[in-house]
Amino acid sequence: MRAKDIMSTDIVTVSPESTVEEAAKLMADREISGIPVINSQNDLVGIITEGDLLGKHKRISPPGYIEFLGGIVFTESQDEFFEQLRKYVATQVKDLMSDQVVTVGPEAGIEEIATTMDQKNVKRLPVVGEGKLLGIVSRADLLKALL
Structure with a gap:
């Protein structure tokens, strides 16, 4: 069996x-844990997940610093703080989504799908052909195929 045989094609997407x-x-309404983000040309540009939404509401800790000669010297990187802050104030999907999406092609076999999900620690894999979103394989789809 291949991804094209087990993928869901009735996909909920957002822009x-x-x-x-x-x-x-x-x-919440569809009881799904992640939604592919596509542009007007049906190109997959990201994915937004429950983890992204929950991460938006976690406590943000500013980087540590010390005062030295009347100035402030940061003892930690500020990059992570500003990334967390950017997500905290996000109002549009593009500001919160992950743009590094793990995908598979329609010809990917069950073993490749299972291995990719396990190694990349993802719950769903968009199925992409020629840059276009064709479907999505979730863990539930994979389990049904294995039965």
């Missing part, structure tokens, strides 16, 4: 300009 609230409502 990068959709609001975070719209994406969260879709996930």
Whole structure:
């Protein structure tokens, strides 16, 4: 069996300009844990997950610093803090989504799909052909195929 045989083709998607609230409502209403983000040409540009939404609401800790000669010297990287802050104030999907999406092609076998999910620690794999979103394989789809 291949990805094209087990993937769901009735896919819920959002655009990068959709609001975070719209994406969260879709996930809750459809009882799904992640939504592919596609542009107007049906190109996969990202994915937004429950983890992204929950991460938006976690406590943000500013980087450590010391005062030295009347100035501030940061003892930790500020990059992570500013990334967390950017996500905290996100209102559009494009500001919260992951743009590094793990995907498989339609010809990927079950073993490749299972291995990829395990190694990359993902719960769903968009199926992409020629840059276009064709479907999505979830863990549930994979389990059904294995039965």
